[in-house]
Amino acid sequence: MGYDYALVHLHYTIPPAVALTLCYYPLSTSLAVYKILFLVAIAVISTTPWDSYLIHTQIWTYPPNAIIGPTLFRIPAEEIFFFVIQTYNTSLLYLLLSKPTFHPAYLQGQKLLLNDGRRLGLRRWSGISAIVACILAGIGMIMKSGEGLYMGLILVWAGPFVLLLWSLAYQFIIGLPLSSTLIPVVLPTLYLWIVDTLALKRGTWVIESETKLGWHLWDGLEIEEAVFFLVTNVLIVFGLIAFDNAFAILQTFPSLFPTIPTLPSPVLLVQALLIRAASYDDDRIEGLQQALVRLRAKSRSFYLASGVFQGRLRVDLVLLYSFCRVADDLVDEAGSIEEAKHWIAKLNEYLDVTYGKSYVKAERREYLISTFPTPTQAALRLLPASYLSPTPLYDLLKGFETDLHFSSSNPFPMKDEPTLQVYGAQVAGTVAESCLELVFHHTKTFTPESQRRRIVQAGGRMGIALQYVNIARDISVDALNRRVYLPTTWLKEEGMSPENIIEDPTSKKTEALRQRLLDCAFEIYDEAKGAIEQLPAEARGPMRVAVESYVEIGRVLRQPGYKIKAGRATVPKLRRLRVAWNALSHT
Numbered sequence: 001m002g003y004d005y006a007l008v009h010l011h012y013t014i015p016p017a018v019a020l021t022l023c024y025y026p027l028s029t030s031l032a033v034y035k036i037l038f039l040v041a042i043a044v045i046s047t048t049p050w051d052s053y054l055i056h057t058q059i060w061t062y063p064p065n066a067i068i069g070p071t072l073f074r075i076p077a078e079e080i081f082f083f084v085i086q087t088y089n090t091s092l093l094y095l096l097l098s099k100p101t102f103h104p105a106y107l108q109g110q111k112l113l114l115n116d117g118r119r120l121g122l123r124r125w126s127g128i129s130a131i132v133a134c135i136l137a138g139i140g141m142i143m144k145s146g147e148g149l150y151m152g153l154i155l156v157w158a159g160p161f162v163l164l165l166w167s168l169a170y171q172f173i174i175g176l177p178l179s180s181t182l183i184p185v186v187l188p189t190l191y192l193w194i195v196d197t198l199a200l201k202r203g204t205w206v207i208e209s210e211t212k213l214g215w216h217l218w219d220g221l222e223i224e225e226a227v228f229f230l231v232t233n234v235l236i237v238f239g240l241i242a243f244d245n246a247f248a249i250l251q252t253f254p255s256l257f258p259t260i261p262t263l264p265s266p267v268l269l270v271q272a273l274l275i276r277a278a279s280y281d282d283d284r285i286e287g288l289q290q291a292l293v294r295l296r297a298k299s300r301s302f303y304l305a306s307g308v309f310q311g312r313l314r315v316d317l318v319l320l321y322s323f324c325r326v327a328d329d330l331v332d333e334a335g336s337i338e339e340a341k342h343w344i345a346k347l348n349e350y351l352d353v354t355y356g357k358s359y360v361k362a363e364r365r366e367y368l369i370s371t372f373p374t375p376t377q378a379a380l381r382l383l384p385a386s387y388l389s390p391t392p393l394y395d396l397l398k399g400f401e402t403d404l405h406f407s408s409s410n411p412f413p414m415k416d417e418p419t420l421q422v423y424g425a426q427v428a429g430t431v432a433e434s435c436l437e438l439v440f441h442h443t444k445t446f447t448p449e450s451q452r453r454r455i456v457q458a459g460g461r462m463g464i465a466l467q468y469v470n471i472a473r474d475i476s477v478d479a480l481n482r483r484v485y486l487p488t489t490w491l492k493e494e495g496m497s498p499e500n501i502i503e504d505p506t507s508k509k510t511e512a513l514r515q516r517l518l519d520c521a522f523e524i525y526d527e528a529k530g531a532i533e534q535l536p537a538e539a540r541g542p543m544r545v546a547v548e549s550y551v552e553i554g555r556v557l558r559q560p561g562y563k564i565k566a567g568r569a570t571v572p573k574l575r576r577l578r579v580a581w582n583a584l585s586h587t
């Protein structure tokens with residue numbers, strides 16, 4: 001009996017497990033726990049017979065003075081623990097690195113396959129050929145026995161699993177960012193190579209000389225060990241990618257899978273993976289890709305927050321953002337007030353079509369194509385209207401109409417704070433209400449009607465707070481467009497007029513008014529934030545991140561001596577990450 005192998009765990013595998021757990025804990029979800037348990041179970045079940053055979057045939061031995069004693073099918077308890085902890089560590093690293101990835105945007109439908117099909121097909125078959133070649137080489141080594149035996153056994157054991165996962169999920173394996181594919185394989189592999197070198201040198205485990213090739217990757221690291229750790233990490237990461245690929249299919253196509261369980265069964269996951277790409281809704285995939293690009297380009301705060309929402313709620317929030325953004329841009333970027341009015345009228349008509357007031361639903365698509373510019377069509381078409389009530393959306397358009405007053409007979413419509421509140425409620429309170437409708441639709445927890453009403457009311461108030469932050473941030477940018485959202489009554493109190501702001505949006509008096517607006521924003525925020533804790537548990541943390549990452553812009557603006565650079569206040573990336581972390585860790 002000895003503690004050498006146990007000490008390897010104590011020194012090298014448990015510390016990274018603790019560190020990764022602490023990092024991932026605030027981001028963890030029941031789906032993530034399910035994925036890890038699923039993978040650990042497969043790792044233990046698939047490795048045990050193979051490892052037991054290696055020990056039985058003495059290809060691989062453990063000196064009795066290096067292990068504590070208990071075994072399962074001759075495998076020391078420390079070794080079984082290795083299967084578990086390696087799978088756990090690599091999985092956590094993958095989950096951490098792939099958290100921001102919006103998997104539905106990486107699906108490849110028929111249209112995309114037609115464009116890129118040859119290149120993809122070539123890569124697919126190259127992968128299959130390489131894996132099959134490794135398996136055949138492994139069979140050859142086993143048949144020859146002798147020095148290639150251990151390498152042959154590794155290739156023949158791991159090869160079919162890699163082949164299966166590659167065949168099912170090669171599009172994702174090729175298409176996902178390298179941070180979700182290469183890095184979670186390379187980092188743990190390098191680390192385990194170093195640990196293995198130390199363990200082999202100390203004699204914690206021994207590879208018999210007659211059944212190994214005798215090649216070394218570096219001094220003390222046998223090639224078989226290097227390949228073993230590489231392929232096991234490849235298997236773990238490919239397994240997780242295949243899971244995410246299947247879940248992305250379930251999440252993206254309500255027409256194929258009208259409802260999905262929070263924890264999909266392995267059978268459902270395989271069913272999803274086996275669906276032919278020809279049955280995917282190409283337009284939906286393309287629309288989701290565009291929505292993601294729009295969100296990433298236009299809102300750092302909501303892009304960051306979108307990463308912590310899950311499943312179909314995340315998909316629909318991204319689509320709602322895209323709809324609101326496109327509608328806002330159509331009006332804001334119009335060349336004249338007439339054109340802006342035209343777009344508001346068309347958007348109103350589009351809502352009529354969508355909600356079936358004056359047209360039959362089949363005409364919706366036709367109306368869209370004949371009315372709106374091509375780049376905006378997918379965002380408008382993919383609005384998740386069946387779960388959203390129309391009133392907040394019509395009210396949002398009313399808010400856009402208020403913006404048109406700035407260049408008409410009433411150039412400064414924000415005469416006092418109540419008027420500003422109404423405007424805030426229209427352009428942002430409505431958005432909050434729509435977001436909350438999606439939350440209630442997509443979460444399982446039952447929220448009584450009276451509680452929903454209270455939450456929606458507080459959400460509306462929070463929307464106003466965020467809109468105030470938005471206005472406080474954009475005083476200079478808005479002044480360039482001859483827009484002053486600061487209430488005229490406040491300006492009068494300072495002996496100013498809206499024109500003074502347009503002439504000099506950076507004066508001391510303007511700064512004081514910015515702080516006054518922020519004070520109001522924070523007062524409303526303080527009053528409304530408690531309602532987030534009444535939301536279904538699975539939406540609370542993500543909603544805190546969405547709200548806090550936007551409110552942080554206001555905190556930056558309130559810092560004494562803060563100077564706005566390049567026209568707009570921004571929150572540095574690390575600070576945004578810290579805000580998200582704190583929002584998720586909040587209990």
Ligand SMILES: CC(C)=CCC/C(C)=C/CC/C(C)=C/CC/C(C)=C/[C@@H]1[C@@H](COP(=O)(O)OP(=O)(O)O)[C@]1(C)CC/C=C(\C)CC/C=C(\C)CCC=C(C)C
Nearest residue numbers: 299305306321324325428432435459462466467470531532
């Ligand atoms: C996580 C995720 C993807 C969320 C999506 C949120 C969403 C749908 C946002 C839509 C934003 C948008 C383009 C609206 C059009 C009107 C508008 C411009 C509103 C202003 C947003 C500012 O965005 P941005 O800075 O990009 O705009 P400009 O560049 O200045 O044009 C607003 C400030 C409104 C944002 C308000 C919300 C998202 C509501 C937030 C409140 C909740 C979700 C409720 C919180 C819940 C409780 C219970 C308190």
